[in-house]
Amino acid sequence: MDESTKRLVQRLMRRIPSKMLKITLEKWGRLTEKQQREIEAVQSKRALTEHLLSFCEKNELGVKRLTELEMIHIIDNPNQEMWYAFRLSDPEDDARSVDLMQFKEQFKSHIRELVSQVSVKIRKHTDEAVWIRIAWGDTYSCPNHLKPTYVVHNLQTPYVFVTSLTSKKKLMLSQALVLSTRYQSLKDANLSGRKLTAIRDLLMRQYQQVFPTKYPSPLTERNQTVTNPHIEREQAKPAERRLQLACEAFGVGMLPQLQSAVYKLETKLRDHTDRTMREREEPFRCVVKFASTNLLESLKNCASSGIASTPVTPLLSSIPLKGKNYFVITENGPGPSSQMS
Amino acid sequence: MAEVESGGAAAEARSEAALNELIDLCEDQFTKLAKLQNDIVLSEQDSCGNPPDHAVNRLMATEAELKQWLTVEPKLLASNSEVLLKAGKEEMLKLCSELEMVVCCQEAKRDKLRETKELEQKWLEEKQQALIASKNHLERMKTEKGEASKFNVLLDTKAKIQKMKTYQESLMECLGDVLEKHFPLPQNASSTNKKTKSNAQEFDEDMISFNEILELLMNKALSTPHDPYITIENTFWPPYIELMLRYGIAVRHQENNFKIRLETFF
Amino acid sequence: MSLLKPFSKLPSLNTANILLVESEEQFQQSLADVLVEETAFTVNVRLAKSLPLPKENEESRPRIDLVVFIINLTSELSFQSAEASLKYLDPGYLLGKVCFMVTKARNTSVPTERLDAVRKLAAVLSCPLLFAEDQTPDGVTNARERLLSILKVSAGLVPMATALYLSNLTRCTVPPDIDQPSFD
Numbered sequence: 020m021d022e023s024t025k026r027l028v029q030r031l032m033r034r035i036p037s038k039m040l041k042i043t044l045e046k047w048g049r050l051t052e053k054q055q056r057e058i059e060a061v062q063s064k065r066a067l068t069e070h071l072l073s074f075c076e077k078n079e080l081g082v083k084r085l086t087e088l089e090m091i092h093i094i095d096n097p098n099q100e101m102w103y104a105f106r107l108s109d110p111e112d113d114a115r116s117v118d119l120m121q122f123k124e125q126f127k128s129h130i131r132e133l134v135s136q137v138s139v140k141i142r143k144h145t146d147e148a149v150w151i152r153i154a155w156g157d158t159y160s161c162p163n164h165l166k167p168t169y170v171v172h173n174l175q176t177p178y179v180f181v182t183s184l185t186s187k188k189k190l191m192l193s194q195a196l197v198l199s200t201r202y203q204s205l206k207d208a209n210l211s212g213r214k215l216t217a218i219r220d221l222l223m224r225q226y227q228q229v230f231p232t233k234y235p236s237p238l239t240e241r242n243q244t245v246t247n248p249h250i251e252r253e254q255a256k257p258a259e260r261r262l263q264l265a266c267e268a269f270g271v272g273m274l275p276q277l278q279s280a281v282y283k284l285e286t287k288l289r290d291h292t293d294r295t296m297r298e299r300e301e302p303f304r305c306v307v308k309f310a311s312t313n314l315l316e317s318l319k320n321c322a323s324s325g326i327a328s329t330p331v332t333p334l335l336s337s338i339p340l341k342g343k344n345y346f347v348i349t350e351n352g353p354g355p356s357s358q359m360s
Numbered sequence: 361m362a363e364v365e366s367g368g369a370a371a372e373a374r375s376e377a378a379l380n381e382l383i384d385l386c387e388d389q390f391t392k393l394a395k396l397q398n399d400i401v402l403s404e405q406d407s408c409g410n411p412p413d414h415a416v417n418r419l420m421a422t423e424a425e426l427k428q429w430l431t432v433e434p435k436l437l438a439s440n441s442e443v444l445l446k447a448g449k450e451e452m453l454k455l456c457s458e459l460e461m462v463v464c465c466q467e468a469k470r471d472k473l474r475e476t477k478e479l480e481q482k483w484l485e486e487k488q489q490a491l492i493a494s495k496n497h498l499e500r501m502k503t504e505k506g507e508a509s510k511f512n513v514l515l516d517t518k519a520k521i522q523k524m525k526t527y528q529e530s531l532m533e534c535l536g537d538v539l540e541k542h543f544p545l546p547q548n549a550s551s552t553n554k555k556t557k558s559n560a561q562e563f564d565e566d567m568i569s570f571n572e573i574l575e576l577l578m579n580k581a582l583s584t585p586h587d588p589y590i591t592i593e594n595t596f597w598p599p600y601i602e603l604m605l606r607y608g609i610a611v612r613h614q615e616n617n618f619k620i621r622l623e624t625f626f
Numbered sequence: 627m628s629l630l631k632p633f634s635k636l637p638s639l640n641t642a643n644i645l646l647v648e649s650e651e652q653f654q655q656s657l658a659d660v661l662v663e664e665t666a667f668t669v670n671v672r673l674a675k676s677l678p679l680p681k682e683n684e685e686s687r688p689r690i691d692l693v694v695f696i697i698n699l700t701s702e703l704s705f706q707s708a709e710a711s712l713k714y715l716d717p718g719y720l721l722g723k724v725c726f727m728v729t730k731a732r733n734t735s736v737p738t739e740r741l742d743a744v745r746k747l748a749a750v751l752s753c754p755l756l757f758a759e760d761q762t763p764d765g766v767t768n769a770r771e772r773l774l775s776i777l778k779v780s781a782g783l784v785p786m787a788t789a790l791y792l793s794n795l796t797r798c799t800v801p802p803d804i805d806q807p808s809f810d
């Protein structure tokens with residue numbers, strides 16, 4: 020067993036929490052029952068690593084098998100990475116008919132053409148998503164298994180979710196993806212977050228939405244709890260209206276968990292008291308970042324409690340509407356929707 | 361039995377009368393209230409000019425209220441004795457319970473104050489003891505100070521000088537010992553290995569010791585501070601001169617190579 | 627501008643009506659729930675985020691005997707909202723039928739200037755200023771007791787006592803050194 024394999028094992032053991040190790044190893048299924056039981060009896064991380072190393076040696080499990088283990092862990096726990104969303108655009112006529120086998124073959128061959136030293140592993144997960152693990156190398160070095168890139172793509176949808184990637188590798192990945200999915204280009208969707216399911220739900224609109232209606236919606240009925248007849252809310256109607264508008268903008272129930280929203284402002288400062296700023300030719304650049312454990316929920320609460328004005332400004336409602344959390348706001352358009360690109 | 365019944369009926373009739381009277385009273389009050397309400401609504405409509413300052417407003421209202429309290433005549437609540445009895449009883453009971461609460465409150469407060477007082481007294485006692493102790497100390501200090509005189513100062517200084525002298529002596533002795541032990545006379549050193557150095561060097565018989573060289577230097581530096589240099593003579597063993605120059609004990613004259621002086625340590 | 631007036635309606639028997647104004651609508655609900663538990667007389671509670679109150683409720687709204695402004699000291703917005711709401715109140719209310727209730731005063735992030743501003747506001751309007759702990763059930767009960775005793779007087783349920791008389795005794799006064807910089 021060489022040094023890099025050892026390091027891969029150590030890294031894997033560091034990443035997988037002890038309590039999940041048993042299930043992950045069972046799913047992996049490369050250890051004998053006796054070995055599995057032995058592993059279960061061990062407590063400390065260091066001893067576990069030692070055991071796993073010796074078993075790998077005994078069972079002749081190489082890098083290939085270990086990457087399988089890593090993939091199982093990442094598929095089960097996708098929320099430990101930062102995920103970036105991309106969108107495929109301009110499908111060719113046969114884009115709809117790409118099936119898994121075809122995609123697998125095409126993708127592997129295309130990426131091998133672009134990068135000589137690369138290790139690709141593709142797995143289909145139960146929820147229709149194709150998981151791709153790519154370990155990159157360059158002309159003179161072997162694939163680096165310690166820093167792999169994960170790509171998640173649902174066939175027949177234009178969305179691709181990718182973990183950390185340099186711009187050079189992004190170029191190669193996009194080329195391989197575009198060719199094998201029969202699309203023409205891959206664009207940054209300006210959406211990122213730690214929860215893969217959340218950003219996927221947001222892009223695919225898989226959360227409970229509310230649409231504007233003139234008639235009293237079931238929402239208001241749901242919120243009317245039985246109250247004491249001696250207590251009366253004077254402004255119940257505006258409050259209901261605010262809640263309705265907030266729900267229309269952000270949805271109801273469990274909202275997709277986003278961690279941040281970033282607005283890059285490149286606009287002129289419209290402050291009438293400050294002459295020097297007003298007369299400047301160049302735009303005033305700044306970055307506004309909202310951060311929260313559940314950003315959409317926080318924004319919705321702001322709107323429904325009246326802290327943020329309703330109807331919700333397009334700047335905020337664009338997050339779920341456009342499925343983005345990175346915006347560049349420039350001066351050139353008259354309407355707020357065209358200002359945002 | 362009949363008597364009791366008639367008594368009950370009479371009581372009922374009286375209660376009926378009392379009730380009627382109360383209802384009448386209430387109705388009276390209510391019509392009064394309605395009238396006042398009307399007055400307020402009417403007066404509110406015409407007082408739409410700029411409202412006076414808040415504080416002035418408040419003062420006026422308070423004064424009006426005071427005037428009213430002063431002019432109001434105490435009058436009977438109702439003429440029916442039963443109503444009065446009942447109302448009085450109720451009031452008394454309420455007053456009783458309130459007074460009981462006040463008593464409770466006051467007792468609690470009193471106990472608390474008593475506790476505080478005890479604590480404070482203890483504290484005071486401690487402070488007084490401390491005061492007495494410090495006063496005694498002051499007294500003692502004062503008497504001691506009176507006894508101290510000039511004679512004492514003289515003795516003190518003498519003792520200090522004596523102490524310094526003995527210290528200096530011990531230092532000198534120490535220096536002497538070190539020099540004697542580690543810097544012996546050159547004759548002794550050369551005599552032991554005469555064989556190797558016999559023809560290399562000729563020593564003057566009257567070579568002086570390192571100790572003496574140092575003494576010469578020191579004396580010169582102290583007696584004529586404007587010219588601390590001494591001329592190197594044959595009686596000085598050259599290695600010792602070299603040693604003094606190297607370790608910064610002595611310095612050569614800038615123009616005359618044959619003159620050295622003690623390094624200015626002070 | 628529709629002013630809320632203290633004597634626009636006839637009072638009803640054995641009833642006291644209280645209006646809780648709080649821009650955050652947090653504490654008012656729990657306070658209302660305990661206020662209506664009073665059994666000696668009927669307590670009607672109206673909750674509002676700010677003044678003016680909507681016109682369409684004017685018919686159903688009883689005569690308000692006491693207006694309470696709840697101010698969360700950790701939020702500047704809360705104070706500003708209360709200040710703005712005061713404009714929609716008839717001056718007649720200021721003769722003893724308004725009080726301020728401050729919450730979260732213990733919080734370390736509260737700037738002392740804001741507390742001073744609230745005290746000044748209460749002092750200028752000669753209203754009582756109450757402090758309440760909104761996090762514990764005990765705190766809510768205490769706040770209820772204090773409000774009820776003021777409410778009883780301002781609703782005329784206590785013989786020989788008037789709201790003006792009580793408020794002259796309980797109004798907030800500003801210590802004379804509030805404007806001086808502190809040296810500690």
